[in-house]
Amino acid sequence: MFLVFCRMTGARVKGAMKPAEDRKVGKRKAPLDRSSIRKAKKEKKAKKDPSKPKRPPSAFFVFLEEFRTTFKKENPNVKAVSAVGKAAGEMWKSMSEEEKGPFEVKAQKRKAEYEKQMKDYNEKQEISANGRDAEEVNDEGNEGSGEEEDDEDED
DNA sequence: ACTTTGATTGTTTTG
């Protein structure tokens, strides 16, 4: 087991973070300060990038795509997405792991493509940053426009 | 906006 090496050398396996399976770190008691998180996120100010690949759909979402079609056929009267979501959620939980299996597999494939697209996207970003000399560390890569925050929803 | 779950990321805490 390579996991044994992790704790002694520090060879961290990205993405293979296993929950305290053989060793508990200790219960967290102090309530996290969410305010900072909220604030930090705002500071990030994600710039609108149409080329930026969106997140890959999870197994549930892959199932949803199919479910929506089916559900619409069976319930042409129901047009609310909320109704479909609830129905899908219930159906999803009703499905066995084996039935969800194929969906998870598809989700994994989508994720793999996403990573690939991100790689390409990152490269482009790097290239752009490259031509910008030494002034890129700041994610405020705001060239020209002086507007701030892209708060579209939240009414 | 509502609605579903999951997956990823971000922040905090502890060892």
Add this chain to the structure above:
DNA sequence: CAAAACAATCAAAGT
């Protein structure tokens, strides 16, 4: 310093 754990945000579709 690193890993673990928790918290939050985001992914789509139709009215």
